[in-house]
Every structure is written in structure tokens, then in C-alpha cells.
Amino acid sequence: MNEELLPVQIADYLQQQTGHAVQVGPLTRFAVGFSWKTYLVPIAGGLPEAGGASELILRLGPSYGLFAPYSAMPEFLSMRSLESSAIPVPKAYWAGDNTETFGAPFLFSQKVNGAAVVPWVPANTPPLDEAYRKSLGAEFIDALAALHSVDWSNQPIAQMAQGINIENAALTNVLYWEKQIERWAMRPYPAAQWAIRWLKDHCPVAPRVAIIHGDYRTGNFLEENGHITAILDWELVHLGDPHEDIGWVSMPMYMGGSPHFCRLTEPEWFYQRYSEKVGFQVSMASAKYYRAFSLLKLAATHMAAARCFEEGRFNDLRMPAMGSQIATCLRQLEKTIESPI
């Protein structure tokens, strides 16, 4: 992947897709995201095939990236599946897994206005303004409930079902992440091994099989004036137990020193409002189970970051910083498993 050639390659690709010449301006790379590379692509005169947009977002999954090898398809299929739903999702225009076009799997999507709320804040950071927090918090809960209520069976994302059902959803995911840990860990972690055994022994039955965002939290949505404008970063999307996203939301790492899930919602309010909107009662046992699972998954992600940097695939200095957080995850993981429901 040659970044200097990228504007020309983008112009060529868009011309092939639209059938007319496209002029691409200088790209801006965003610092956000630890995995895919994200660029703002200015289009001179706008692109009629993208609603006249004068800016597109291009995401590239480099071969040396955190979770490489990548596929753009899960993200593309999920965004396409949710286009007409109540969930605010950017429009996905074009995607591909071939590496001939840009040297990496790619996804072009709509540029949505808004800013990301930072999930990690220094200890002395004042809490979010109360009215702002509540407004955003309500939409944060409602969007998740809406996502978990989508009938995906006739949508493009159904291609990813692979025999998943309410009985095997938990075990399927645990086995998947156990494999990732075997692939990424650079040394033995008996604490992770112990937790995996506990997760296998306590698999809950899901209330339904739903679309799981996989990384639903502050930092992965845009907001403008207290309203969510877009849910982003669908790279870990899959089908599973809705409690999985709830477990992820509830991780202490994203509370930013506040008593609120993702700095936004009181846990009680989250569970109550979500249950009302989604149409089933949140199981506290499943929420605890999936919080533990999420901590294992986060530890695995940090193991991937450490390996990715160690192998010299990526010199992004945020990777070793992530790698240093494995111990934090494992400590929280044990505490979660030991905690009462």
C-alpha cells in the first residue's frame, strides 16, 4: 500500500464504479481507530452516486494491521443490512477484499457529521454535562436495543449465520476468542486459561440471536448537539447473544472514572430502558457472563496489539501501549467472575 498513490488509485476506482471521471483531493488520515486505517476523501464537485457527497470515508485493512488478515465484508454486510433500520449507520457504497485495488481490503462509506466522545479520560476530567449525558445515553441505549431487534434473517448479514443458535452462541464465541488468544499470545497467561474454562462451564442460553456490534461504546459513535449521528466501526460485527454487547458496554475501562456505563448511563437505567425497548428482560447472570467474556476479548485484543508490534508488522506506537493493558483486563476479568450477580 503506497499512500502517495492512494488519491490516484481512489480516483481510478471511483471512475470504474461510476462510469465518469472523479477528481480526488488531498486525503486526511484520522488518528481514531487502532486497526483499520481511516481516511477522509474529498471529491471535487461531489459524487452523484453517493447522494452528491463531496467527502467520503475510506477504510483500509492493512495486511500488517492488528487483526489482519482483514475482510471488509462483515462491516459492509452489516451496514447494508441496517440501511433502512432505526439505527444511525453511515451508508456503505463500495467494498472489496481484493488487494489489487488499494493493496488492502477496503470500504467506502458516507461521511457523517459529528464528533466522537472519548471513552478514556484522565482521572481529573469533569463528568459530562448532565442533560447532554442523558440525551446521548437514551439514544445510546435505544440504538442498541434497535440493533438487537432487527430481523436479520432476510438481510445480507444472514450470510454470517454459520449455524449459530440460542444454545451455541456463547460457546461459539468463546471458542473463537480462545483460538485468537492461541494465535496472538506471546507467552502463557494462566489467568486467561482459567477464565476460558469458567466461560465454557457457564454458557448461558441467548434470549435470541441478534446482530452484535462487537465494539459498542463511546468512541465508536458520532454525536452532534447531544444526538447520535452515526454508529461506527462495525469490523467486529457478528451474530450472537444480545447480552454480549451489554457486557462490552459495561466494562470498567469505558466508564472513564464515572459510575456510568460508557460515561453515559447509570447501569440500572441502562438495563431498564434497554429491556423495555428490546422486548426481553436483561438477565443479570448473562450480563455478568458477557462482561467477563468481554474482558477476555479485550485482553486478547491487547495480545494482538503486542504481537503485531513485536513482529515488526506495524510501528504504530499505540500498539505497545495497548499491549501493556493485558494485566488490567485479566485482573478485572477475575474480579468479574468472582463478583455476585
Next chain:
Amino acid sequence: MNNSFPRLIDGMCATLRTEVLSRLDDEFARGQVFGIINLLNTFKLRADWSTDFLSQQVSIQCHALEHVRSLIASVPLAPKVATLTPPQIVSPNELLSLRDSANLEIGKLLDWLASAKENLPEATALAIESELRQSMRREIEIELKSSPRPLFPEMSSGQENPN
């Protein structure tokens, strides 16, 4: 090097913050500088001068003093030469390897315990599990005590105090 390791790290971090970041506009590049600061902070807590070069220096000094002592042993009114013995140095790589071997062993014992638990006296099984888990917990605690606050907000935004 005559400056202390922690002071050098503090100086590097301060220079990056005041002299480099203040002149850098690119968001991604700023995030990377915060990544460097984050790593330097970790080095401050976990690293120090290499024992290799220090032990080489000490070994030469000890050898020289020992030799001089033997040369002046029979000289009247010669000063008394202190006996210095270089310590046994264990390299970090040896310790890392030992730690991983121990963790592998702990993992094997946990696997064995899961399958053999029912055939063991309850108190024995509990005592084994408690000992293994206590060891895992302590290892993690020690690691956390040597970890600085991660600069994720700064790294992912390129800003000093993101909110």
C-alpha cells in the same frame, strides 16, 4: 551516562510535550508522539541501565583491585585495599524465560485440577486452586504496580486533554 535513568525519561517526555507537540499540527503524528511518551513512562517504571555494561565495568575494577592487593601485600605501610565481589547477575531474558516456564506449569496444573478435582479430597483441591490463583493474582498485581497511566485519550485524539 551521568544522569539518572528516570530523570532522562522525564526530560525526554517534557521536551516532546513542550517543544515537539506544540509545533506539530498533524493529528495522527501527535497521537504517535503521545505513544512515545506513554512508552517512555513505562520505561521509567520498569527499566534501568543495562546490567551488562555495568557488570563489565565492575568486573574490571574488582579484578584490578584484587591484582593491586596482591602486588602490595608485602609492601610496608601500603593502604588496605577493600575486597569487592561482583554480584551474580541474572539477565532479564533468563527471568522472563523462568516466568513463562512457571506460568506454563501453572496452566498445566489448572488443566489437571479441572479433570482430577472430583477424585481429590475437597480441602486438597481447594488448597491447590487457591495457591495457583493467588500466584496468578500476585503476578498481575506486581505488573500493574509497574504500569503508568496509559495515554489512550491523548494517543487516539492527538490532544493533550481530550474530553
